[in-house]
Amino acid sequence: MLAVGTAVTLFVVVMGAVGIMRGRHRDEASIERDVPWGERFVLIAGLGVTGVILAAFFLVSVRAMASLDKQGRSTALTIDITGHDWWWEARYPNGAVTANEIHVPAGQRVSLRLRSDDVIHSLWVPQLAPKIDLIPGRLNHLWLEADKPGQYRGQCAEYCGLQHAHMIFFVVADPPGAFDRWMRAMAVPAVDPSDPLAQEGRALFLGQSCAGCHAIRGTDATGELGPDLTHFATRRTLAAGTLAVSPETLTEWILDPQSIKPGVTMPPADLAPDQVRAIVAYLLSLGFGSTP
Ligand code: CUA
Numbered sequence: 001m002l003a004v005g006t007a008v009t010l011f012v013v014v015m016g017a018v019g020i021m022r023g024r025h026r027d028e029a030s031i032e033r034d035v036p037w038g039e040r041f042v043l044i045a046g047l048g049v050t051g052v053i054l055a056a057f058f059l060v061s062v063r064a065m066a067s068l069d070k071q072g073r074s075t076a077l078t079i080d081i082t083g084h085d086w087w088w089e090a091r092y093p094n095g096a097v098t099a100n101e102i103h104v105p106a107g108q109r110v111s112l113r114l115r116s117d118d119v120i121h122s123l124w125v126p127q128l129a130p131k132i133d134l135i136p137g138r139l140n141h142l143w144l145e146a147d148k149p150g151q152y153r154g155q156c157a158e159y160c161g162l163q164h165a166h167m168i169f170f171v172v173a174d175p176p177g178a179f180d181r182w183m184r185a186m187a188v189p190a191v192d193p194s195d196p197l198a199q200e201g202r203a204l205f206l207g208q209s210c211a212g213c214h215a216i217r218g219t220d221a222t223g224e225l226g227p228d229l230t231h232f233a234t235r236r237t238l239a240a241g242t243l244a245v246s247p248e249t250l251t252e253w254i255l256d257p258q259s260i261k262p263g264v265t266m267p268p269a270d271l272a273p274d275q276v277r278a279i280v281a282y283l284l285s286l287g288f289g290s291t292p
Pocket of ligand 1: 083084086120121122156157158159160161163164165167
């Protein structure tokens with residue numbers, strides 16, 4: 001494309017220079033006499049040749065795109081990603097579910113199956129892959145590969161409402177062995193806490209409205225409206241990259257999510273301070289337990 005484009009540009013520049021040198025202070029009749037093939041030339045070079053070049057470019061690009069896409073079909077791992085207002089859900093083939101943190105094995109090609117739960121979102125990890133839309137009622141595919149272990153920031157790239165800017169996620173590329181351990185541990189149900197405060201928090205979580213929207217595998221909480229919290233304490237961020245996870249931020253979030261992320265689906269909790277403390281203790285106990 002660069003070679004053809006350069007040739008075309010040179011040709012146009014040369015023709016322009018010739019035109020300038022011939023001058024323009026001539027009348028219509030003398031132009032007709034000097035260049036009787038003028039109109040035909042404009043038609044052939046301007047329409048015919050340009051059309052052929054553009055059509056050829058189009059066909060070559062379509063073939064290149066198809067072969068790029070095909071490479072993704074030979075991946076060992078497929079992750080299902082769902083866009084929600086305003087967070088990302090990631091489901092792994094072994095039953096592991098998480099949110100806003102997509103772990104992948106470094107140095108391996110991974111394919112993503114993308115859908116949307118509500119409006120059009122767009123998954124974009126600039127360092128790893130092109131943007132791709134998540135469209136309601138449609139399944140899209142993308143493959144990506146992180147060459148080196150590390151954390152790659154991603155962002156929703158299609159305006160999807162009030163908190164579009166707070167629809168952040170991270171692709172975390174682990175060394176393959178560590179990734180396998182992560183995926184296995186993530187699929188294991190939550191372990192009941194031994195700490196009395198966390199136990200109290202567990203009872204509150206299941207008794208209050210929390211369990212209506214959030215799932216914690218291994219308990220009676222099976223809500224599907226919000227992120228799966230089974231191994232919540234292993235995540236780095238809260239509310240799709242809005243806050244770092246800590247007892248303080250989690251307390252603020254539970255008490256008043258609307259002031260942190262206005263418009264978010266989660267309602268404020270009507271809880272006493274020591275109830276919130278118990279729920280926070282429970283959520284922060286949801287690590288990988290003794291099965292890393
Ligand atoms: Cu989702 Cu913007």
